[in-house]
Amino acid sequence: MTDTRPQLRRPEPTSPGEHDVRPAVSLRALRKVFGHGEDAVEAIGGIDLDVAPGEFVSVLGASGCGKSTLLSIVAGLEPATSGVVEVDGPQPALMFQESALFPWLTARENVEAPMRFGGVAAPERRARAEELLETVRLAGAGGRRVHELSGGQRQRVAMARALAQNARVLLMDEPFAALDAMTRDLLHGELTEVWQRERMAVVFVTHNVREAVRLGQRVVLLSSRPGRVARTWDVDLPHPRIIEDSGVGDLSREITARLREEISRHAHA
Numbered sequence: 001m002t003d004t005r006p007q008l009r010r011p012e013p014t015s016p017g018e019h020d021v022r023p024a025v026s027l028r029a030l031r032k033v034f035g036h037g038e039d040a041v042e043a044i045g046g047i048d049l050d051v052a053p054g055e056f057v058s059v060l061g062a063s064g065c066g067k068s069t070l071l072s073i074v075a076g077l078e079p080a081t082s083g084v085v086e087v088d089g090p091q092p093a094l095m096f097q098e099s100a101l102f103p104w105l106t107a108r109e110n111v112e113a114p115m116r117f118g119g120v121a122a123p124e125r126r127a128r129a130e131e132l133l134e135t136v137r138l139a140g141a142g143g144r145r146v147h148e149l150s151g152g153q154r155q156r157v158a159m160a161r162a163l164a165q166n167a168r169v170l171l172m173d174e175p176f177a178a179l180d181a182m183t184r185d186l187l188h189g190e191l192t193e194v195w196q197r198e199r200m201a202v203v204f205v206t207h208n209v210r211e212a213v214r215l216g217q218r219v220v221l222l223s224s225r226p227g228r229v230a231r232t233w234d235v236d237l238p239h240p241r242i243i244e245d246s247g248v249g250d251l252s253r254e255i256t257a258r259l260r261e262e263i264s265r266h267a268h269a
C-alpha cells in the first residue's frame with residue numbers, strides 16, 4: 001500500500017558543487033484538504049513543483065485556488081494532507097501583505113529580531129541590521145518606530161527583517177498589494193536588486209499578472225480550486241525590467257487570457 005502521509009523533509013547536507021543542482025523547494029503530489037466529511041474543502045489537489053536555488057518564481061491563480069495555503073505549507077506553518085515537501089536550508093523567510101512588524105520596536109530592532117532569536121551577539125546583529133536597512137534604502141531610519149513609517153517603508157523593513165534570517169528561500173504573499181502604484185514600482189526595483197545580490201530562491205504569490213511577469217523568471221499559474229499547476233511560462237526578458245515594458249505587456253496578455261479561461265472553467269464547473 002502506498003504511504004500517503006505528508007512528509008516535510010530537510011535534505012541532508014551536501015558537498016558544495018552538489019548544492020547547485022538540488023532544488024531549493026521541491027513539492028511532489030502535494031495535497032491539502034481542510035475539514036472532514038461533507039465540510040471538507042480540497043484547497044490543493046496535487047502540486048508538483050521544483051524551485052531551483054536562486055530562482056524567482058511568481059505564482060498566480062484565481063482567488064481561493066490555494067496560493068496562501070501553498071506558502072503556509074512550504075513555510076512549515078500548515079501540515080500537508082499528503083505529498084512530499086522538501087525545503088533546502090533553514091526555515092524559509094516569509095513576507096505578507098501586512099508588514100507584521102513588532103510595533104513596540106524600532107525599525108532596526110525589528111530587523112535585529114530574527115538574529116536576536118538566533119543568538120547573534122548584539123554588536124554583530126546591530127551592524128548587520130544597519131547594513132540591511134541600507135540595502136532597502138532606509139539607512140538613517142533605523143531609530144523610527146513602526147507608526148512613524150509609511151506603508152512602503154514598513155514593507156522595506158519587513159524585507160530587511162526577512163533577509164536577516166539568512167534563509168535560502170523567501171516566501172512572499174502579495175507583499176505589495178496594499179501599496180500605491182508608484183511605491184509598488186519602486187519596491188519592485190528594490191526587490192529585484194536585493195534578489196540579484198542575495199540570490200535566494202523566491203516564491204512570490206500575487207493576483208497581479210504584470211507584477212508576476214515584471215519580477216519572475218518563471219510564472220506558475222494554478223488552476224481554480226483545488227489548486228494544481230495549470231501552466232508555467234519562462235520569462236525570457238532581460239533585467240532591468242519595468243512594468244510598462246512591451247515584453248512584460250505581451251506575456252501578461254497571454255497569461256491573463258489563460259487565467260480568464262481558468263476562472264470561467266471553474267465558474268461553469
Ligand SMILES: Nc1ncnc2c1ncn2[C@@H]1O[C@H](COP(=O)(O)OP(=O)(O)OP(=O)(O)O)[C@@H](O)[C@H]1O
Pocket residue numbers: 034035041042043061062063064065066067068069070225
Ligand atoms: N484554515 C482553513 N480552514 C478551512 N478552509 C480554509 C482554511 N484556509 C484556507 N481555506 C480554504 O482553502 C481554499 C484556499 O485558500 P487560500 O487562502 O490558500 O487561497 P488563495 O489562492 O490564497 O486565495 P486569495 O487569492 O483570495 O488570497 C479556500 O477555499 C479557503 O476558503
